[in-house]
Amino acid sequence: MKNRKQGIALLLSVILILTLAACSGGNGNNEGAAPEANAPANETPKPDVPAEPLGKYDPPIEVTAVRGITEGTKYNEGESLENNVWSKAYENDLGVKVKYLWTTPTAQYDQKLNIAIASGDLPDITPVSASQLKGLVEDDALEDLTSLYDQYGSGLTKDIMSQDGGNAIKSATFDGKLYGLPNMTSGLGQTHVLWVRTDWLKKLGLPEPKTMDDVIKTAEAFVKNDPDGNGKADTYGLGINKDIFGFYAGMQGFFNGFHSYPNTWVKDASGKLVYGSVQPETRAALLKLQEMYKNGLLDKEFGTKDATKVSESANAGKLGLFYGFFWNAGWLQDGKNVDPAMEWRAIPIVSADDQPAKAQVPFAISTYYVVKKGAKNPEAAVKLLNFDFEKLWGKTAQPDVYSSSNNIALFEYALLYGEAPRKNLDAHLNVVKALDSKDPSALNTEEKGYYDNILAYRAGDNKMWGNNLMYGPEGALAVIEGYSEKSQLVDDAYYGAPTQGMTDNNATLQKLQLEVFTQIIMGGSIDGFDKFATQWNDLGGSTITGEVNDWQASH
Template identity: 75%
Template sequence: MSDNMKTKKGIALLLSSVLVMTLAACSGGNEENNASSTASSPAESASASGSPSASSSSAPADPLGAYSPPIEVSAVRSITEGMKFNEGEAIDNNVWSRAYESELGIKLKYDWTTPAAQYDQKLNISIASNDLPDITPVNAAQLKRLVEDDQLEDLTSLYEQYGSELTKKIMGEDGGNAIKSATFDGKLYALPNMSSGIGQTHVLWVRTDWLKKLGLSEPKTMDDVVNTAKSFVTGDPDGNGKPDTYGLGINKDIFGFYAAMDGFFNGYHAYPNTWVKDASGKLVNGSVLPETKTALQKLQDMYKDGLLDKEFGTKDATKVSESANAGKLGMYYGYFWNIGWQQDGKNADPTMEWKPLPLPTADATPAKAQVPFAISTYYVVKKGAEHPEAAIKLLNFDYEKLWGATAQPDVYNVDKNGIATFGYALLYGEAPRKNLDAHLNVVKALEANDPSPLNAEEKLYYDNIVAYRGGDVKMWGNERMYGPEGSLSVLQGYTANGNLVDDAYFGAPTQGMTDNKATLQKLQLETFTRIIMSGSIDEFNKFVTQWSDLGGKTITDEVNEWQAAQ
């Protein structure tokens, strides 16, 4: 399962457990305020409906104008594991598909759908046979291949003509890197699925009720993290008289969105899986730098001392979350929305209390959280499609109904039955600052006891926090994310204080990445796992050499050629 799909699954679990409309990181991704033009009626917009003659014109078009008569647009898509529908509905008959037809005059027809795990394989067959629908979600490698094979429509002028004010605002909030990543030789060939890199940074989640019970302060340094983990193992924080608690959670993939070590490594100023600049300004991969070796040594020491689960190599994020909910885990690193996975534990034991903390540091220099390049999915239009502008109109509509002035989050985000309807949208995206801005607005409204300035989504968070403070423990997760001391306040602190390290490479996959990335990832996971589980730390030096020989040097040369051309 790709990181993007893991994130979507995580969001769905959060939504069902907390019953809020937090959209992380589909993470990835995540954040924005409203502003948009509203849709005109079909009669008013018929002349700007995006007919072939209109689409070739340079005149401004109605971003949400309906086609009259309606048109049919073909597409393919994956179906996320656990996707649920209301009775009588399906992926081709739901609130989104009906709105596309009634409000845009676009009849969406799926040539095929498939479970997410099989999507890339099935799509690659379609690409090889030059058998694409009008609109296709692709990954970065597939986008590059399609551009090279001349299978895609140039969207440059169409985006300028049909893109709504809101769409262009959201697309530009990352400084333009998302659009750049979809641009080849000056031509825009795809619409990025916008997400939040900031929303994929780590915080340290800590059982503060255990801290209080054991007389401990909140950890601020990496030594504090180690010592707190030791107290959580030896101090019997659950009070059952048995040595059955773990200090720090870690999942079998080591890195990722929950109980992952990205934030731990960041505490030692290491940035694995991220391209950073060295002293000379060249791009280097953080996985092979000395700081990563230092962090691995610390994890090995913690494993030897029993502060990590001895069987972590067999446990995924879900298994680790089960330990946390059962009251057997005291700390873990993860995303701002991970607290949703602890709601079941809070419901069962209202005395359980988790708090998000900024990343502790190993020395006097503040830790900086690594920020991945957040775009993993792109929407492309096949060359020769009759209405290529329809993809842009669909994206305008999605942004408007989710984040715009006429947004209806209780319909298009999560409905009254708790169904995550946002997953039905063919095109999707979130502004990088959507959740950060929502947090700031909600806190301001709570302080003023006045929710009137809030948009519909923010008002829901406000109401849920008020409900929690009134005694509804099931709304606790909202307080822990959007409240004054919530996880988004930690991310806002990173932003305000400049404690972020962006992935410096945001281009399409290089040939070396296409050929060697899977091999290098496998090598890294196997080596790091062995080192943590008491293997020789000298294996790291061997790993660096192997990484370079198995394609790492080639990739490094390629990304530096890319940087020189920027």
């Protein structure tokens, strides 16, 4: 790290000397004055920076960038990353021409970017990970965006960036200075609901589960009482995938019912940060899963089945319960298309005792947009983000132009991207209000699409069933909104960059956790959990715990 810092410092010194030699006389001021007589004749003045968040540069400017390209990215005929609706709008509406120095498949992006960072060869705007952000800040390689964000950030941008309570901005702030623009996404959208096959409940005369005991009794009935009516013992009670945790048939919601918050950092009674996976509540949840596995309520072969395989079981009518994200309804649509009698519903996660269950909310930011130190127009990154938010989510949003069209993900072309953490929750509330009043006039284009789809479903179009399960009055988003209203959410308390201990040890610790948890569920001694907790600390967990508590003390 020291050598890299010295290399970058030397490079910046050389650039500074060359710049002073070439630009003596102060041409390019923000007042638009003509170059002084001793300035190079072929050098043009720096354009005025438009004060408005969406103001256009005149004359236009050029910014350089790099990026990863998602596998399977499609373009309309004659278009490319450098020539599409976004690149044209940047140039025509903002006066910003984006020049990509290089692109690479997403899977290879980090490796190529690390080489560029090591050589000090950064473009004006770069998407980076949290650890890369931290390293670049330590190397003094980035522009301080604090005043630029304050001055040029639009009201919409600042609203979206604050919807997680400010943690995203804090995670990009070092010593009081903002060095990156977070790629906002929704942690709330990654909380768990409990998906229940309600036509099976009705057939077997069962109520919706209200407690953990109810979940277990329901799972047992779905296994033993032939809910599909084919006379065979071929149905599963509770879905679980081979990774144990995840977005579909993951067990976060189940563990949350035991007040366990695996893979996140939470505060203990003294206010210190502790890792949820090694707490006593996690032991209790594993013991209950072991009991369910022994009694045949879980798929005996779950250790070989990923989320896709579990979803195939659900769509084939062989599964009646699973925990997952609100949008898992989309993965259930194929089953509904085959069997119109199939009905599912999302309900709140349930508790194992008399205390309400709280759903864990992960810290969802993994990418930041940074500006290299010395960039000619560092404020352009803020203005580009303003533009992206406005065209995707603002009052003048045009999702059919900028988000998706003809099954092409147009939003992938945007240089900067982000979603409001409450975007889907607010869309649900707005759609329900419009349905109640029968007046969709206040809806934006995206929300109007959900509204129309729900009306189509109500009119008999089963292909729009999934939309109703997500955005309808009793949809999965209503469950998550209920968590929010009742303060039944637990945020990941650590939102900093990966610590050195995490970088060194997380892969080993995660592998160990999966091995031990799988063994316990499949019948291994519960004492294995206690050994795991000790090993976790010995293999780097203790170091990481010290690091995150040092971080907390400084924030």
